[in-house]
Amino acid sequence: MIGKACRPRARSRGADVRVALAAVVLLLLWQGSVGTIRSSSAPEGAQASQNLVRHGRDVYLAHCAVCHGESGDGNGMAAHMFRIRPRDFRRGLLKFRSTPSGSLPTDDDLLQTVTQGIRWTGMVGRADLPESDRKAVVQYLKTFSPRFAAERPASRVAVPPAPPKSRNLMAEGLRLYRDAECAKCHGDRGIGDGPSAPGMKDDWGWPTRPSDLTWRPLKRGSAPAEIYLTIATGLSGSPMPSYGDSLDGQEIWALVSYLESLVSIEHRLSPLRQLGEEQAGWMVVRMHGMMGPSMMGPGIMRRMPRMPMMR
Numbered sequence: 001m002i003g004k005a006c007r008p009r010a011r012s013r014g015a016d017v018r019v020a021l022a023a024v025v026l027l028l029l030w031q032g033s034v035g036t037i038r039s040s041s042a043p044e045g046a047q048a049s050q051n052l053v054r055h056g057r058d059v060y061l062a063h064c065a066v067c068h069g070e071s072g073d074g075n076g077m078a079a080h081m082f083r084i085r086p087r088d089f090r091r092g093l094l095k096f097r098s099t100p101s102g103s104l105p106t107d108d109d110l111l112q113t114v115t116q117g118i119r120w121t122g123m124v125g126r127a128d129l130p131e132s133d134r135k136a137v138v139q140y141l142k143t144f145s146p147r148f149a150a151e152r153p154a155s156r157v158a159v160p161p162a163p164p165k166s167r168n169l170m171a172e173g174l175r176l177y178r179d180a181e182c183a184k185c186h187g188d189r190g191i192g193d194g195p196s197a198p199g200m201k202d203d204w205g206w207p208t209r210p211s212d213l214t215w216r217p218l219k220r221g222s223a224p225a226e227i228y229l230t231i232a233t234g235l236s237g238s239p240m241p242s243y244g245d246s247l248d249g250q251e252i253w254a255l256v257s258y259l260e261s262l263v264s265i266e267h268r269l270s271p272l273r274q275l276g277e278e279q280a281g282w283m284v285v286r287m288h289g290m291m292g293p294s295m296m297g298p299g300i301m302r303r304m305p306r307m308p309m310m311r
């Protein structure tokens with residue numbers, strides 16, 4: 001059979017014409033289809049992003065709404081369990097960004113928060129969810145605030161390479177810690193007891209306090225480059241200001257170096273430990289996963305014991 005099919009056949013003139021005609025028809029069809037693909041590529045892209053947002057909505061309702069609320073107002077049925085409240089997404093204010101103060105975060109910033117979580121808080125990292133789910137939910141989060149449709153995030157703040165550690169660098173950091181008035185909020189020893197600390201509120205009206213900087217991890221993690229970004233970009237929505245305009249790269253690294261010197265070995269906790277409100281966060285995630293949204297009424301959450309707080 002195979003041998004027969006491969007054998008060249010003598011063709012008639014009529015067959016040649018038919019082949020030529022078929023080729024012309026195919027060519028026209030091909031051009032036509034290229035034309036339609038070109039002209040319809042924008043709506044197809046829009047369709048794809050609509051599907052992504054729709055998928056993100058499913059992920060959000062299954063994994064996030066229990067804390068952040070169906071409408072993204074930060075008032076889900078488990079929200080009241082946490083001293084550090086789930087974010088209200090409607091104003092588009094996000095703390096942990098790689099972008100300058102006042103800018104929206106990038107998609108990657110949001111993906112990093114969803115993946116790694118925010119240490120010490122109920123916002124536990126969901127690296128266990130497939131990346132496609134995490135990417136989709138990031139697109140859905142952006143629909144809660146009109147800012148994302150109206151603005152583009154500014155470009156990332158460049159983190160220059162860290163200068164070598166030295167006594168001078170650390171001494172410069174101590175000087176800046178005082179001059180830039182970090183101590184007003186974080187206190188002379190960095191434990192969060194500065195004169196401005198009492199009664200502090202965030203932009204959503206919730207009580208907040210300057211971090212105790214003598215522990216690692218901090219909310220954003222332990223990496224010096226993360227601490228650099230916090231100082232350079234500020235934490236939008238919280239009283240923590242941005243120093244990106246007033247300090248240069250060397251000065252910010254000097255501050256990071258000084259802050260590192262405040263951390264004793266006993267205060268460097270294993271990143272694998274559950275810290276602060278993380279335990280309660282996992283409990284909510286697990287119970288919610290087990291029982292489904294309809295089973296878990298607010299009453300169940302209210303009967304849960306409050307978790308002891310590390311700080």
Ligand code: HEC
Nearest residue numbers: 063064067084085086087094095096118121122123281284
């Ligand atoms: C158990 C409660 C809980 C669940 C479930 C939860 N979060 Fe959060 N989330 C929080 C809390 C608490 C904060 C605020 C932390 C802070 O301000 O330091 C937060 C903050 C955030 C932020 C703001 C980060 C920033 O830079 O300001 C994003 C984004 C976020 N959550 C996304 C999600 C997504 C997406 C999901 C679902 C996959 C989710 N969260 C599930 C509790 C939760």
Ligand code: HEC
Nearest residue numbers: 180181182185209210211218219220221230238239240255
């Ligand atoms: C007006 C008060 C105020 C000043 C001034 C201030 N901070 Fe903060 N800072 C805060 C608050 C409040 C937080 C906690 C934010 C949160 O967790 O939501 C914070 C958090 C931080 C964090 C921890 C971020 C994390 O990942 O948990 C670092 C690091 C930090 N500040 C460094 C500094 C340095 C360095 C300076 C001076 C250059 C400074 N802060 C000045 C109020 C302040």
